[in-house]
Amino acid sequence: MIEVRGLTKRYGEVLAVDDLTFAVRPGEVTGFLGPNGAGKSTTLRMILGLDAPSSGTATVGGMSFTAQPAPLRAVGALLDPGAVLPSRSAFHHLLALAAGNGIPRSRVDETLAEVGLEKVARRRAGTYSLGMRQRLGIAAALLGRPPVLVFDEPLNGLDPEGIVWIRSLMRNMAAEGRAVLMSSHLMSEMELTADHLIVIGRGKLIADTTMKDFIEAHSEREVLVRSPQTQALRRLLSEAGDVRAEDHDTLVVTGLEAARIGALAAAGGVELHELSPRQVSLERAFMELTQDAVEYQAGKETNR
Numbered sequence: 531m532i533e534v535r536g537l538t539k540r541y542g543e544v545l546a547v548d549d550l551t552f553a554v555r556p557g558e559v560t561g562f563l564g565p566n567g568a569g570k571s572t573t574l575r576m577i578l579g580l581d582a583p584s585s586g587t588a589t590v591g592g593m594s595f596t597a598q599p600a601p602l603r604a605v606g607a608l609l610d611p612g613a614v615l616p617s618r619s620a621f622h623h624l625l626a627l628a629a630g631n632g633i634p635r636s637r638v639d640e641t642l643a644e645v646g647l648e649k650v651a652r653r654r655a656g657t658y659s660l661g662m663r664q665r666l667g668i669a670a671a672l673l674g675r676p677p678v679l680v681f682d683e684p685l686n687g688l689d690p691e692g693i694v695w696i697r698s699l700m701r702n703m704a705a706e707g708r709a710v711l712m713s714s715h716l717m718s719e720m721e722l723t724a725d726h727l728i729v730i731g732r733g734k735l736i737a738d739t740t741m742k743d744f745i746e747a748h749s750e751r752e753v754l755v756r757s758p759q760t761q762a763l764r765r766l767l768s769e770a771g772d773v774r775a776e777d778h779d780t781l782v783v784t785g786l787e788a789a790r791i792g793a794l795a796a797a798g799g800v801e802l803h804e805l806s807p808r809q810v811s812l813e814r815a816f817m818e819l820t821q822d823a824v825e826y827q828a829g830k831e832t833n834r
């Protein structure tokens with residue numbers, strides 16, 4: 531379990547992380563979201579002991595990262611996939627990490643197979659593609675079979691097959707009872723992968739909730755209605771809900787349940803060809819919630 535309490539980081543005038551408190555629980559994938567510059571990387575760096583908090587604490591399994599006797603067995607992390615000596619092979623990189631953390635040598639080959647790098651394990655890491663370096667970073671995180679995993683943008687540079695692989699890897703790690711914290715700007719993937727969400731904006735916590743509740747709370751439900759009589763239908767529905775045209779024969783209605791729309795149409799003698807409640811995406815819910823917390827928008831720059 532990761533516990534963050536009152537975590538704050540100041541860089542001169544910039545309050546990068548502002549009094550954050552949250553927990554990342556075992557058995558779940560927790561998505562860590564926020565607009566650019568929200569403070570995600572700074573928070574992860576403090577959890578991993580790479581940056582010292584200005585105030586507050588971050589612990590992993592009840593202990594600060596720097597106090598862990600064998601850090602790789604307590605928490606596995608992927609922050610910067612470039613952080614590998616280019617002259618070292620994947621095999622030797624992992625071997626050195628295993629030796630420094632009391633991890634048996636047999637885990638090296640096992641982990642290389644887990645991440646699909648066994649065929650290139652003896653090649654210099656400097657010759658790897660971004661996706662291969664990303665897999666090597668993930669191998670380093672998995673090496674010590676830690677109960678806590680932290681991944682910053684793990685999908686960068688991965689092809690579609692790699693993205694699906696990460697999704698099942700995260701889900702499996704959580705199913706085994708590990709606590710998994712993952713940041714990503716790819717909302718569609720986050721929606722498929724995470725159970726719980728921590729959302730921050732301008733360094734502050736703005737949501738700590740399940741994926742389902744987050745989507746329900748931060749976006750209005752919509753119903754798509756197709757009819758050959760859109761004008762008549764629009765007149766009927768506008769009194770009860772918000773209606774906008776999406777196409778010549780399609781309306782999008784907010785503020786009314788599908789059953790009520792069907793009933794109003796039937797009562798008004800309007801023929802319907804389709805009546806579908808639309809799945810609202812995490813992306814829409816996220817944009818709605820964070821629009822005020824976006825630091826950099828096209829044509830607009832704000833100071834905190």
Ligand SMILES: Nc1ncnc2c1ncn2[C@@H]1O[C@H](COP(=O)(O)OP(=O)(O)OP(=O)(O)O)[C@@H](O)[C@H]1O
Nearest residue numbers: 541544545546564565566567568569570571572573
């Ligand atoms: N070493 C540093 N010195 C000064 N300011 C910093 C430093 N690191 C981060 N910041 C500032 O702190 C704020 C938070 O940055 P951070 O990189 O944590 O955001 P982020 O949520 O990870 O953003 P992104 O999604 O763009 O990666 C930003 O305003 C950034 O400019």
